Every structure is written in structure tokens, then in C-alpha cells.
Amino acid sequence: MQLFTFWRSMATFRVRIAMNIKGLEAEPIYVDLLKGHQARPEFRDVNPSMAVPALVDDDGRVFTQSTAIIEYLDERYPSPPLLPTDPAGRARVRALAQITVADSHPLSVPRVRKYLGQELHASEQQIVGWARVWQSAGLDAYEKLLSSDAATGAFCHGDTPGLADICLVSHATGAQFYGGTIDGHPTVKRIFEQCMADERFSKAHPKRQPDAPPSV
Ligand SMILES: N[C@@H](CCC(=O)N[C@@H](CS)C(=O)NCC(=O)O)C(=O)O
Known part of the structure; x- marks a missing residue:
């Protein structure tokens, strides 16, 4: 592949x-x-x-x-497996994933940042602020959904990592790249740290990729 x-x-x-x-x-x-x-x-x-x-x-x-x-x-x-087998569980995991993939991440990809800067003349500070607003909104949604549902376990859905955890980790990492923190989101933070203690997650981290500049 x-x-x-x-x-x-x-x-x-x-x-x-x-x-x-x-x-x-x-x-x-x-x-x-x-x-x-x-x-x-x-x-x-x-x-x-x-x-x-x-x-x-x-x-x-x-x-x-x-x-x-x-x-x-x-x-x-x-x-x-990365998804549960029951339909309701699958819908829950997909919904958690979509917080990142559909609602937040698309708003801060390079083409959107470029448009904000070049066409709408937003400053770098405004663009960073924009990204952080949508990242924070996503973190709030994760926190509320995860902390209020008995289906949440060691990970987003039960005690094994899956699609929702993958998306949560990318979301939290994106927030950190923009200078944000997940400290105000305790359930998100607990699951993020649980995931990052696993080499399968941590070795995929952006900073550990061969094309990452040495300074990051
Ligand atoms: N919804 C897509 C997002 C893909 C995407 O926008 N990728 C970004 C990097 S994370 C990209 O390549 N952006 C190029 C650009 O915005 O010009 C996915 O989840 O794969």
C-alpha cells in the first residue's frame, strides 16, 4: 500500500x-x-x-x-475492530468522530486558512483565533458527550481504542498545535493520555514523522 x-x-x-x-x-x-x-x-x-x-x-x-x-x-x-458491532454503538462512535472530522477540523485546514488570510484579509492572529474557536467547541462537545454516557470506558467507547479515540487524539493534537490546551476538558484529557501511552498512537504523532522538520 x-x-x-x-x-x-x-x-x-x-x-x-x-x-x-x-x-x-x-x-x-x-x-x-x-x-x-x-x-x-x-x-x-x-x-x-x-x-x-x-x-x-x-x-x-x-x-x-x-x-x-x-x-x-x-x-x-x-x-x-475499530467500531463496535451493535448499531447504536456504531452510531455513537461515528458521531463522536464527526465532531472532529465534520464539524471542526475542516474549518482550519490550509485552504481555509489561506482563504481567510488572502481573500478576507484576516491577520495571522485572527486566523489562529478562528481555528481555536472551532477546536474549543469540539472539545466542549466531546467532554459533555463522553462524561455523561456510561458507554465511555477507558476509551471513548468501552475499554479498547477505536475510531472515536483516533479522532479525539487528532483533535486534541490539533488544538495543541494552535497553542490550546485540553486541561479544561478532563475526560478528553484522560482518554488522550491513555491513547498516547500506546505506541500505536504515539508513533503516528506528527512530530515523529520523517518529513517533520527537526525543530518541531
Ligand atoms: N475530511 C478530510 C480532510 C482532508 C484535508 O483537508 N487534509 C488536509 C491536511 S489535514 C489537507 O491536505 N489540506 C490541504 C489544503 O487545505 O490545501 C479527511 O478527513 O481526510
């Missing part, structure tokens, strides 16, 4: 964690988002959305969108 990746990409972070949990490996193909390489024609042919991750599986098929990739891998390599 091949994974189109960028060290700082929170969406690719999610796929890296899932692959580590499944014991899968992929050849990394680096797409430098800070240099605009996502707009290169050869990558646009891979993903017309001009975003990482993109996964090429062993049959040469291309998959995009982090949670679609993760669910594809989960169905193709079912052990260990």
Missing part, C-alpha cells in the same frame, strides 16, 4: 494510527502542504480534492477521506 501523507496533517495522523492498530504498513509518499504540493497535477490526479490522506491499496485502488479509509481498512482487516 501507499499513503500520501504530510507530517502535520491531522487527517493523515488518523489513518496512521488506524494502520498501526491493524499492524498494516504503507509506503509514505510525502506531499508538502506548506509548499502547495497538494495542487500539483500529479497529486490532483490522485485526489481531486487536493488533500491528504490518500491511500492506494494493494490492488491499486485509491481511497480518500480519513474516516472512509479507516472504515475501509476496518472492514478489510477486521481485527482488532
Whole structure:
């Protein structure tokens, strides 16, 4: 398999964690988002959305969108599972994941930050503030949903890590990259620390990727 990746990409972070949990490996193909390489024609042919991750599986098929990739891998390599088996549990885990993937993360990706700066003339400080507003809103939602539901265990859903934890970890890490903290969100913090104590999560961290600059 091949994974189109960028060290700082929170969406690719999610796929890296899932692959580590499944014991899968992929050849990394680096797409430098800070240099605009996502707009290169050869990558646009891979993903017309001009975003990482993109996964090429062993049959040469291309998959995009982090949670679609993760669910594809989960169905193709079912052990260990990343989603519960019962419909209500699956809906709960997917809803938790969507806090990050649908509601928060899309608002602070490079193309949105670029538009805010270049077209709306927002300052760097305003752009950081914008990202932090939506990250905080997501953290508040996670905290409320996780702390008030008996289905929450050592992890977001029960006592094994899954899709919701993967998304929560990418969310908390994104918030930290913008200078935020998860200290005010105790359940989020507990689960984040539980996950990061696991090498399958921690070795997927942006700062541990070969294309990360040495200074980060
Ligand atoms: N919803 C997508 C998000 C993909 C995405 O926007 N990725 C970012 C990096 S985390 C990207 O490549 N952005 C390029 C850009 O905004 O120009 C997913 O979950 O995979």
C-alpha cells in the first residue's frame, strides 16, 4: 500500500494510527502542504480534492477521506475492530468522530486558512483565533458527550481504542498545535493520555514523522 501523507496533517495522523492498530504498513509518499504540493497535477490526479490522506491499496485502488479509509481498512482487516458491532454503538462512535472530522477540523485546514488570510484579509492572529474557536467547541462537545454516557470506558467507547479515540487524539493534537490546551476538558484529557501511552498512537504523532522538520 501507499499513503500520501504530510507530517502535520491531522487527517493523515488518523489513518496512521488506524494502520498501526491493524499492524498494516504503507509506503509514505510525502506531499508538502506548506509548499502547495497538494495542487500539483500529479497529486490532483490522485485526489481531486487536493488533500491528504490518500491511500492506494494493494490492488491499486485509491481511497480518500480519513474516516472512509479507516472504515475501509476496518472492514478489510477486521481485527482488532475499530467500531463496535451493535448499531447504536456504531452510531455513537461515528458521531463522536464527526465532531472532529465534520464539524471542526475542516474549518482550519490550509485552504481555509489561506482563504481567510488572502481573500478576507484576516491577520495571522485572527486566523489562529478562528481555528481555536472551532477546536474549543469540539472539545466542549466531546467532554459533555463522553462524561455523561456510561458507554465511555477507558476509551471513548468501552475499554479498547477505536475510531472515536483516533479522532479525539487528532483533535486534541490539533488544538495543541494552535497553542490550546485540553486541561479544561478532563475526560478528553484522560482518554488522550491513555491513547498516547500506546505506541500505536504515539508513533503516528506528527512530530515523529520523517518529513517533520527537526525543530518541531
Ligand atoms: N475530511 C478530510 C480532510 C482532508 C484535508 O483537508 N487534509 C488536509 C491536511 S489535514 C489537507 O491536505 N489540506 C490541504 C489544503 O487545505 O490545501 C479527511 O478527513 O481526510
